[in-house]
Amino acid sequence: MLLSRWQQIKERLPEGVHLLAVSKGHSVAAIRQLAELGQRDFGESRLQEALPKISILNSQFQIRWHFIGRLQANKVRSVVKSFAVIHSVDSISLVKRISRIAGEERRCPEIMLQVKMRDDPNKGGFCPEDLCKLWPEIDHLPNLKIVGLMTMAPFELSLEERKHLFQECSDLAIKLSLPERSMGMSSDWEQALQAGSTWLRLGSIVFGDQKKTPSLHTDINKDD
Ligand SMILES: *Cc1c(COP(=O)(O)O)cnc(C)c1O
Numbered sequence: 008m009l010l011s012r013w014q015q016i017k018e019r020l021p022e023g024v025h026l027l028a029v030s031k032g033h034s035v036a037a038i039r040q041l042a043e044l045g046q047r048d049f050g051e052s053r054l055q056e057a058l059p060k061i062s063i064l065n066s067q068f069q070i071r072w073h074f075i076g077r078l079q080a081n082k083v084r085s086v087v088k089s090f091a092v093i094h095s096v097d098s099i100s101l102v103k104r105i106s107r108i109a110g111e112e113r114r115c116p117e118i119m120l121q122v123k124m125r126d127d128p129n130k131g132g133f134c135p136e137d138l139c140k141l142w143p144e145i146d147h148l149p150n151l152k153i154v155g156l157m158t159m160a161p162f163e164l165s166l167e168e169r170k171h172l173f174q175e176c177s178d179l180a181i182k183l184s185l186p187e188r189s190m191g192m193s194s195d196w197e198q199a200l201q202a203g204s205t206w207l208r209l210g211s212i213v214f215g216d217q218k219k220t221p222s223l224h225t226d227i228n229k230d231d
Pocket of ligand 1: 029031052075191192209210211212
């Protein structure tokens with residue numbers, strides 16, 4: 008079932024659009040099953056949950072780990088050491104900190120800057136005007152590669168409104184000459200795709216319903 012869900016989604020993606028399999032809340036066995044099919048990009052949002060999974064799976068697969076959760080300053084070093092891409096960089100102080108620490112750790116993570124296209128007290132992110140003002144300062148930071156923008160639509164928006172929001176985010180990325188747009192989750196990925204997403208962050212429609220307590224060693228057949 009996991010396989011057919013994954014294959015069905017992959018078949019619908021045009022060239023240049025990537026599936027980020029969001030594996031938070033899902034077992035090592037489930038991740039392994041997708042990795043064996045050739046899925047290389049996995050997203051995790053909680054460091055404590057991700058680190059043990061990463062250490063088990065990195066010995067077997069060439070996985071590119073993407074950090075997609077809210078990133079606290081004191082977790083930056085750990086995230087920089089274990090993740091290739093960070094999608095949730097939502098302030099100038101955070102991006103500067105990542106730059107400094109990545110230099111110390113001799114890493115060069117890819118960065119998506121999180122933007123907040125509408126007021127939303129529940130979410131972090133740059134507002135578009137601030138990002139444009141700060142851009143000259145951000146653009147030149149060493150030891151990281153800013154590749155795109157990430158956004159999430161407020162919960163209450165209709166699908167049509169989400170599509171408009173994603174389109175605005177794409178326009179902003181183009182204005183800043185950034186090639187990637189990390190937009191769209193299980194509930195709104197088709198709208199995100201229509202609006203130019205290049206990274207769909209999909210959890211539940213790939214893995215099935217989320218488990219409350221992820222078990223690292225559950226057998227995949229029991230799990231699914
Ligand atoms: C959990 C999560 C997703 C995936 O959500 P689904 O609705 O399960 O597809 C995508 N992006 C972020 C930032 C998440 O935290």
